[in-house]
Amino acid sequence: MAPPRLFPSNEELSKKDDDHKPGAKGPMVWKTTQRAVTHLHIRVVKRVALGAIILVAFYLFFLNMPTDLKPPRQRPNYLHSGDTAHKGHESNPPPPSAGQDASSVKGYIDGNRIPEERTFEGPIKFYELATTLHEVAVKTSGSNVFNRNIVFAASSLSSASILLPLACEMSSQNRNYVHFALMGRDDISIDILKDVNRVTTECKIIFHDARPDLGPVSTDFRMRVSVSAGFGHVHKFIHPQATIIDSSGEEDDFFILGLKHRAGILGSTIIELPGNAEQNMLWLTMLDSASLNAWNRARIDMLVHAPTESSGSLIRLLNSLKKADLFSSAPPRLIIELPNDVDETTKRYLENFQWPPKSDSNTGSLLSIHHRIPQKVLSPEENSVRFLESFWPADSLGSHILVLSPRVELSPLFFHYLKYNILEYKFSANKYEADNLLGISLDVPAKFLDDKIPFIPPKSENSDYGKTPNLSPYLWQAPNSNAALIFGDKWVELHDFVSRTLASQHKSSASTASAKTVSKSYPSWLEHVLQLSRVRGYFTLYPSLKNLDSLATLHNELYQPPEEYKDDLYSEDPTSELMANPAKYKSLAKSEVPLATKSLLKTLPRNGVLPKISEMPMLTWDGETTDLKGLMGSATLRATIFRQEVGVCPAGAKVKDQRPGMTDDLFCQEIVA
Structure with missing residues (x-):
């Protein structure tokens, strides 16, 4: 039986009127109509409720839409410098083409780029x-x-x-x-x-x-x-x-x-x-x-011995060190030796002095300050001992010491120059040529070690130097005390040499050991360095720069003689209150020179290519032109005399083999017993 319909069909409309009058069939028709209306109401309510649920669901979905949905992967897009991101459907520009100027690389890199999720592991x-x-x-x-x-x-x-x-x-x-x-x-x-x-x-x-x-x-x-x-x-x-x-x-x-x-x-x-x-x-x-x-092995320490009343000179030196370009190399350690009597200006400056500058390094402080206890004036022997005890290389092949006078002011390029030369001459495949290299000077001397005769640098015969032969670096047997680096292995040998020499002086009246070759305007320890250089055939490398620039310049207006010789110099010339008589000491007559500030290769001759040891002019300690063979011949003769007069070795005694870092072959055994 078909369910009752809400609206009657046309056939129902054609029925007689009495079919709709109340009678026996009336209640049944009413009930049927009521059920149909109730069913319709339920269906409408269900539809409305379902629609409401769907609307709520959509509302909650959009309200809590997930943010970690990944967009489709796209290939990275690089834009040229100056380009902007394309909008809408515009195509992305291509990557740089062949032959594009290198200056646009940064734009190529930093241009807007379609981001990609970096989650792959x-x-x-x-x-x-x-x-x-x-x-x-x-x-x-x-x-x-x-x-x-x-x-x-x-x-x-x-x-x-x-x-x-x-x-x-x-x-x-x-x-x-x-x-x-x-x-x-x-x-x-x-x-x-x-x-x-x-x-x-x-x-x-x-x-x-x-x-x-x-x-x-x-x-x-x-x-x-x-x-x-x-x-x-x-x-x-x-x-x-x-x-x-x-x-x-x-x-x-x-x-x-x-x-x-x-x-x-x-x-x-x-x-x-x-x-x-x-x-x-x-x-x-x-x-x-x-x-x-050997880049990280080659290290430099710096040593400064400050005399009394030297605040102006010391502060000027330390300020020049702060301006040095240490690039990204390990900064050098700085050792300052103070006298017993330190002036207030120096004290206040050192209280705030930081080394290396904070902006240049994260290694912490590399500053060591030593304050002398004895109040008396040091003797030449005591000063030499104090000087040598200020430093000891932990790695004799990699650790080197730069000795600085407070009178010196350094170029910002000095560290570049030293590192370049150290790496080339001490570690390169040709390092055997530099076996006799004692150190590297930053200062170009104006006089010989007697401080009387002016010194003129030698000329190079090498055609590579073209029309400016004086621009060649040169090798000189005479050491330097103003601004010079001494290699670690040579420092160890010098330490042993001075120890044995002083022991010999205490046990004998050795004429060679007591003879004074170096002027008293230089510190006493320089005499020992010269003696070692003469008996070993060692030499020091001196620089030559373009445009009359320098790696170091000396200021003589506040000159003070070495403490150990101050009384001697004053007795020789009591009218000179400051002991700064240029007429007598040629070193004080040297004029100040401009410091190099350009890049190192623009400052050095031959476009910065370092010459071989055999290519450089070589001088004996007293200025005679020589070569390595001649220098070693002179050293052999000098060593023979030294063994007899200082080492107290009998004539004809068998010479012991030379050992690295040792000088016992120059002394007889009983001297150091």
């Missing part, structure tokens, strides 16, 4: 690295622990643009095999990287793509692990003698942390370059792999 794969490492491993002797391989490494494209010109310059020197490893997350191709930075085939750089798969979407932790693992592969196949990175602040943290961690485990040398490296650090590109390997 899966296994790391290097799809491009194995090929290049295998290709060059044999060609560059990569399996050997010692080789000629140097690596420049970067993750940031900004850092790559800083390092690539330096890498190209180093490669052009033909002293090293130069590699470049890209270890970041950017997916720029190596070819485009080279084009943008104008790296041509003439650069001869060996590129390694050490980027992991899925770098753009990798977490920083995965990238850090990738850098560490990638550098491990590089080290295994080519054993770089040094890895050079950018420390200007452009690099990614994950790269710095990952590389340093793995390098520390492997014991590999890391060289961090400052932001101005392309202008001021080009001398680094001229060093060979052996020198660069």
